Amino acid sequence: MTYFIPGPMSRGPLGGGELERRRGYLERHAAPGTSVSVRDWHRGPASIESSAEEYLSVPGLLEAAPLLEAEGTGAIIVGCFGDPGLSGAREVTAIPVVGPGQASAHLAAQLGSRFAVLTVVDEVVPAIRRQMRGHGLDGFLSEVLAVDVPVLELRGRRDEVVDELELAGRRALRNGADALVLGCMTMGFLDVARDLQEQLEIPVVNPVLASLKLAETLVATGMAPSAAAYPTPRKRLDAATV
Amino acid sequence: MTYFIPGPMSRGPLGGGELERRRGYLERHAAPGTSVSVRDWHRGPASIESSAEEYLSVPGLLEAAPLLEAEGTGAIIVGCFGDPGLSGAREVTAIPVVGPGQASAHLAAQLGSRFAVLTVVDEVVPAIRRQMRGHGLDGFLSEVLAVDVPVLELRGRRDEVVDELELAGRRALRNGADALVLGCMTMGFLDVARDLQEQLEIPVVNPVLASLKLAETLVATGMAPSAAAYPTPRKRLDAATV
Amino acid sequence: MTYFIPGPMSRGPLGGGELERRRGYLERHAAPGTSVSVRDWHRGPASIESSAEEYLSVPGLLEAAPLLEAEGTGAIIVGCFGDPGLSGAREVTAIPVVGPGQASAHLAAQLGSRFAVLTVVDEVVPAIRRQMRGHGLDGFLSEVLAVDVPVLELRGRRDEVVDELELAGRRALRNGADALVLGCMTMGFLDVARDLQEQLEIPVVNPVLASLKLAETLVATGMAPSAAAYPTPRKRLDAATV
Amino acid sequence: MTYFIPGPMSRGPLGGGELERRRGYLERHAAPGTSVSVRDWHRGPASIESSAEEYLSVPGLLEAAPLLEAEGTGAIIVGCFGDPGLSGAREVTAIPVVGPGQASAHLAAQLGSRFAVLTVVDEVVPAIRRQMRGHGLDGFLSEVLAVDVPVLELRGRRDEVVDELELAGRRALRNGADALVLGCMTMGFLDVARDLQEQLEIPVVNPVLASLKLAETLVATGMAPSAAAYPTPRKRLDAATV
Amino acid sequence: MTYFIPGPMSRGPLGGGELERRRGYLERHAAPGTSVSVRDWHRGPASIESSAEEYLSVPGLLEAAPLLEAEGTGAIIVGCFGDPGLSGAREVTAIPVVGPGQASAHLAAQLGSRFAVLTVVDEVVPAIRRQMRGHGLDGFLSEVLAVDVPVLELRGRRDEVVDELELAGRRALRNGADALVLGCMTMGFLDVARDLQEQLEIPVVNPVLASLKLAETLVATGMAPSAAAYPTPRKRLDAATV
Amino acid sequence: MTYFIPGPMSRGPLGGGELERRRGYLERHAAPGTSVSVRDWHRGPASIESSAEEYLSVPGLLEAAPLLEAEGTGAIIVGCFGDPGLSGAREVTAIPVVGPGQASAHLAAQLGSRFAVLTVVDEVVPAIRRQMRGHGLDGFLSEVLAVDVPVLELRGRRDEVVDELELAGRRALRNGADALVLGCMTMGFLDVARDLQEQLEIPVVNPVLASLKLAETLVATGMAPSAAAYPTPRKRLDAATV
Incomplete structure (x- = not known):
């Protein structure tokens, strides 16, 4: 493939x-x-x-x-x-x-009741909300949060990204999410989903996988x-x- | 503009x-x-x-x-x-x-409870369904019906189009629609919405207007x-x- | 008209x-x-x-x-x-x-994903929620907030109203709204929507217009x-x- | 009371x-x-x-x-x-x-998955649809059917009403309803709900009761x-x- | 019965x-x-x-x-x-x-627009959310809150339960609920719903009743x-x- | 596993x-x-x-x-x-x-807009509707149809089952489904999904797979x-x- x-x-x-x-x-x-x-x-x-x-x-x-x-x-x-x-x-x-967005959302929707998407920059937040509405998955989305790191800087600022993802993930949990989705493929290739999953003890979907x-x-x-x-x-x- | x-x-x-x-x-x-x-x-x-x-x-x-x-x-x-x-x-x-699709749908949703979209060919029917879902208007859409005339033939086959729209419109009414939307701009420029509206006695939204x-x-x-x-x-x- | x-x-x-x-x-x-x-x-x-x-x-x-x-x-x-x-x-x-409520809501729903309604007194807040549900627009409404000024005092307390609208508007934005609707006609005739729109940099629908x-x-x-x-x-x- | x-x-x-x-x-x-x-x-x-x-x-x-x-x-x-x-x-x-409409609908929604409303004349059909949407019960309503007998003639044409209700009820069943609601108080006072219930073998809610x-x-x-x-x-x- | x-x-x-x-x-x-x-x-x-x-x-x-x-x-x-x-x-x-859950939810949904469920322990919170989704009542549920007292300790810790219910109820009100449901039968038999209702001045549904x-x-x-x-x-x- | x-x-x-x-x-x-x-x-x-x-x-x-x-x-x-x-x-x-039901439904929802479930006997039809509502997938389900063959007779009446599935599948297609789900594991092990998929030219999800x-x-x-x-x-x- x-x-x-x-x-x-x-x-x-x-x-x-x-x-x-x-x-x-x-x-x-x-x-x-x-x-x-x-x-x-x-x-x-x-x-x-x-x-x-x-x-x-x-x-x-x-x-x-x-x-x-x-x-x-x-x-x-x-x-x-x-x-x-x-x-x-x-x-x-x-x-x-x-x-990947559709695949990740349907996977997350099977592992919990409501998932949050953690993504790169604020500018894509409304686009991801529209995307989930378009896929008919509005009812499963709790919120979309951004770590404010552009795609092309993700690898160079990996440690910062990891910290920000943990913060955003904890906030999403407090707001009612019981699963997370990483909302960017480059973020997926950073290979941080599994660590985040262990820290937060809820499923973190890597859109690449x-x-x-x-x-x-x-x-x-x-x-x-x-x-x-x-x-x-x-x-x-x-x-x-x- | x-x-x-x-x-x-x-x-x-x-x-x-x-x-x-x-x-x-x-x-x-x-x-x-x-x-x-x-x-x-x-x-x-x-x-x-x-x-x-x-x-x-x-x-x-x-x-x-x-x-x-x-x-x-x-x-x-x-x-x-x-x-x-x-x-x-x-x-x-x-x-x-x-x-035009968004504008037409929001207009139709104010004139009735559920509108049907009448469009050109079968191939665009699922695209229009996805479009309405994406706009968050699923709950207002009753169905999408096609008259099976391609865009570029609409003007040349105007009389046939008018007849087919009336048939499709009557079917949509029987199935519960109380307003219609023409789902193609070239169809809108044919200037048939108003005649259709008078024949069927329900609002017909022309997306051009x-x-x-x-x-x-x-x-x-x-x-x-x-x-x-x-x-x-x-x-x-x-x-x-x- | x-x-x-x-x-x-x-x-x-x-x-x-x-x-x-x-x-x-x-x-x-x-x-x-x-x-x-x-x-x-x-x-x-x-x-x-x-x-x-x-x-x-x-x-x-x-x-x-x-x-x-x-x-x-x-x-x-x-x-x-x-x-x-x-x-x-x-x-x-x-x-x-x-x-006006229906017209404003459908207009706001075309300019953003979720709108908040800013209105006069707390007593109308649940009525506006019911109104939006009745129009089938629940999915577009983020919240309804009141400035706590009765209709008949709006003109006399215009400055206060303007300040309260800005505060309520900022709160609505933080809570996820990306458009606002003024939920009272007398408020609409105060002619404050456009100023509010410029301050908050999101659309503010005046129900009069x-x-x-x-x-x-x-x-x-x-x-x-x-x-x-x-x-x-x-x-x-x-x-x-x- | x-x-x-x-x-x-x-x-x-x-x-x-x-x-x-x-x-x-x-x-x-x-x-x-x-x-x-x-x-x-x-x-x-x-x-x-x-x-x-x-x-x-x-x-x-x-x-x-x-x-x-x-x-x-x-x-x-x-x-x-x-x-x-x-x-x-x-x-x-x-x-x-x-x-009565709200009470009947919530009762029917507990006895089946989707109910139909059987009412008097065509003119109230869209009003009942709006009513159910307003109560937030759209998802439970399958359809609204009328027997075409005005309120003030219900008692005088009782036998006809009973026959028409049975016909409409069977149609509603075929279309997916598993419970019925009589959508008119005078119809409720006709005391036909229970007979209809026995004929059709699904619950028929009398709004009076x-x-x-x-x-x-x-x-x-x-x-x-x-x-x-x-x-x-x-x-x-x-x-x-x- | x-x-x-x-x-x-x-x-x-x-x-x-x-x-x-x-x-x-x-x-x-x-x-x-x-x-x-x-x-x-x-x-x-x-x-x-x-x-x-x-x-x-x-x-x-x-x-x-x-x-x-x-x-x-x-x-x-x-x-x-x-x-x-x-x-x-x-x-x-x-x-x-x-x-009882279905009966309580449909009752609460007739007394207000959105109800919160107050229940015993955190472990049942997601189960109650799934329950309401299964009953088709998602749109009426604002949130589920737990007082963190297990079922078998409810009677022995009655005063504490009453205090916690009041706290949770006030929080639910602030978050937009306008009715409450007690989400546990043993809690219902404690006979605290009516007192809570008087304190908070909104309906509190006892699932037993x-x-x-x-x-x-x-x-x-x-x-x-x-x-x-x-x-x-x-x-x-x-x-x-x- | x-x-x-x-x-x-x-x-x-x-x-x-x-x-x-x-x-x-x-x-x-x-x-x-x-x-x-x-x-x-x-x-x-x-x-x-x-x-x-x-x-x-x-x-x-x-x-x-x-x-x-x-x-x-x-x-x-x-x-x-x-x-x-x-x-x-x-x-x-x-x-x-x-x-399997949840996995199949989420898979079907990614391959089309609305799927129908084809299952064994009429008695499970309402149960499957409730199941999909419980999973939050109501919006993707067009209908549930039964072939009227009990589970334990599926293997012995395989040819009949295949014919009935094709008939039911065609009816579901006419009614608006664009994907199918087999709603029974024994039906899944019959290994008929792929043939049905080829006959009907739409995806047929085998819940086993x-x-x-x-x-x-x-x-x-x-x-x-x-x-x-x-x-x-x-x-x-x-x-x-x-």
């Missing part, structure tokens, strides 16, 4: 090494027999920290998804917690396309998003854009 | 005359003193009949919106019932950006989408995409 | 000058070509600050509405945020009858509340009451 | 004998020791078959309720399924004021509607209307 | 006297003519303070319910606020089986849970367990 | 061979490295086709779960679609306990149900039952 980063990560500050590092992380957590490749795209935002940037990442995904399917990949994981373009990508492919495991589940069981919910567009997309 | 068509309509089968025709229609229905321009974009889908095509129309909107704002337009109407890119465009501008009037309302009252809900992205978008 | 005050305002402490003042305010904000008259009624409460007083204002509205329609008015705005008698007045007329603009929208587009949702009563109302 | 009919029933076609008949019915079904009086009012609609008529019945209730309380009655049952004026009457009294038993429950347990939800109006109502 | 305690209370620390005391309490609050017996069961938990203990109490209820019905009892009250086994017991009997009165209502009106919602199992239960 | 059948299947008509057959099926679908054992219990219903039988299966689960945990199993799958005892079993263990994959996911990611949602009971359960 393919973890698809809808932007030019290898040409940005994180560099191509980050792709390799992510592939390693995914493979270490994949079920035996699952092979995972990581791909970025030559166009798209350097990082995704707003609804606007989410949208700018989608044309890359829509162009790449049929190519990846044609290459034979078994499933695609959208490399952004906001699930940008999820419905569109499902329309243009027959293989499973997995949204939630989406990886959902992709594995769909491939293993021969399932894919419904063609009745995501019908193939009547026009060819490359003809559709002039 | 500007009615923005997020694709190259003037270079497509409808041609530049269609832009002028739409401008005329809008001006005839605008309040005195409101001036409306109609703009299309050099990139984007020829028509929007799927979630994928909705997404492909968004980069144009995100690029155009700040330019239109800089030119001094007072408000932008997104030229697609699906409201593609609405949240993103609101993030990158301070002027009102209006979504619903969005025009909401834009006028926001301009007249000095209101715009909340900066707390649509914060300005921290990074400049033109720097964000490589 | 007619702004209808369902009580004897001209004979109360505010006097007939207040009607003229309100007419002036409405005309200044109306679209060119819209003429607005303001009418009060010889019976009804001096002000409306409870569910009971809302109900006492309704017979006047139900008596006046068909008369105003017969006189040729194009639309009626119910002069109370609580929308008292809205469904009844829609049953006995064919022209648009607009509820929200209802005026909805009425203009309905008149301009030839729409009215659904006869399927508000059917004409079988018996004549004047025969119905003995 | 007092069963209050908010209109001049004794001077209408049913006459004073109907009041006595209703008192007899209530007393036969009351718990030992409960005494029930039936009162009508000199003003108000002859019957209630629209939202407008509901509203016209409320001033009588608001005037009568404090008088009945002063006379020492233990509770008031509002004599209309639509619960007109319920919140207002609760504000102006400290004793329990019971709404549901409200009588709720009133008895509140009196017996010393409970009344919350003063926090229904606060006493600040102004005296008789001063409030000029 | 029978108040059924699904465990060996008479052989536990409270002893057989407690059964007699509860019978006395119920009879004092029953309508004239209602006879109430109190029965415990030889198996089942000593007290119910978790979901697991709720489940362990159900086989006793399912065994006892048909026996009690055969003995001629008119209704069964499940002796636990959590309503354990309610749906199952309704399947295996034709008489009313009443759940709420379920007693609902049982009386169902018996008096000849109603029982819907056979369409609680169908008789096809297999005999005694054959079903090997 | 352990697939736990909460009844004496090996001593019933299906016999011990069925356990072995199920173990084989699970192992064939498990990820490499996952070992699955299948265990039944000496007490409990022969099959589960009602709420009552669900409850009767729970004491076995609550007794077995801590024993299985002590034996070192990594996760427990509750062997009934109705998820009987799920919350209780989670309270008494620290390892993941997975409910949905729960197996969720269990694998939780084990692989080190997650378990929240201790804040499922706290350990204060009393030892074996002391709790006398």
